[in-house]
Amino acid sequence: MLWLMLLASLSLFTGHAFAEQELSLPAVTLSTNPDGSQEYSVTLQVLIFMTALGFIPAAIIMMTSFTRIVVIMAILRQAFGLQQTPSNQVIIGLTLFLTMFIMTPVYHQINDTAIQPYIAEQKTSMEALDAAKVPIRAFMLEQTRLKDLDTLAQMAGITQVDKPTDLPMTVIIPAFIISELKTAFQIGFMLFIPFLIIDLVVASILMAMGMMMLSPMIVSLPFKLMLFVLVDGWNLVIGTIATSYGMGVT
Numbered sequence: 001m002l003w004l005m006l007l008a009s010l011s012l013f014t015g016h017a018f019a020e021q022e023l024s025l026p027a028v029t030l031s032t033n034p035d036g037s038q039e040y041s042v043t044l045q046v047l048i049f050m051t052a053l054g055f056i057p058a059a060i061i062m063m064t065s066f067t068r069i070v071v072i073m074a075i076l077r078q079a080f081g082l083q084q085t086p087s088n089q090v091i092i093g094l095t096l097f098l099t100m101f102i103m104t105p106v107y108h109q110i111n112d113t114a115i116q117p118y119i120a121e122q123k124t125s126m127e128a129l130d131a132a133k134v135p136i137r138a139f140m141l142e143q144t145r146l147k148d149l150d151t152l153a154q155m156a157g158i159t160q161v162d163k164p165t166d167l168p169m170t171v172i173i174p175a176f177i178i179s180e181l182k183t184a185f186q187i188g189f190m191l192f193i194p195f196l197i198i199d200l201v202v203a204s205i206l207m208a209m210g211m212m213m214l215s216p217m218i219v220s221l222p223f224k225l226m227l228f229v230l231v232d233g234w235n236l237v238i239g240t241i242a243t244s245y246g247m248g249v250t
Helices: 002-024 042-062 066-080 088-119 125-143 146-155 169-208 216-230 233-244
Strands: 030-032 038-040
Touching: 042 066, 042 169, 066 088, 066 169, 066 216, 066 233, 088 125, 088 233, 125 169, 146 169, 169 216, 169 233, 216 233
Parallel strands: none
Antiparallel strands: 030 038
16 A cells, blocks of 8 residues: 555656646747748757658668668579578678668768768758758769669659759659669679579489489589689678679779
């Protein structure tokens, strides 16, 4: 009974304190800057940021190198003939860290031009957001084919622009995704060919020996693994992915 009374008293005190704190919070305000732009209060900015957290995974997947890397890794696993090795957790983890490695220069530009000036209160939230778009837009346009940009621009009703940077993000992002998928399939095709040749050779040998009941996949798997290890396959795959983004190119 004593514990119940203490808990009731604590809940009443906490509720009263929270009510006082809630009343002391500033209302959501909208201020006008000297240049005519509008700035929301910190309370509303925090609310918008917390709402935007739900879109961050989609942004990481679709606006970075994540898509290309994860598709290449999935095709490579399929070429091995392995269904669960490496596991999905390993592939996603490796893809995330490779994405962080490749996107590091872009992050540094965003940090220098948008994040740090916003923290230092040299830029408003909208100015920082506009400044952050510039490096990520440049990265996506560098990896996007003009044909994909033209197709998406025509579908959006945009007939003529002076330069690709004038296109809206709603056109650049899907064009970037399509280009990433095409590039990933091209690299995956080149990785698939050596393993396909091994499968064909093993299947032909087993057929000539009359061992038709034995699955060629079981016999070819050790040879594919040995070939991949001997040529230092992981180093080649990672190097190919990084080089496709211009990493290490002088």
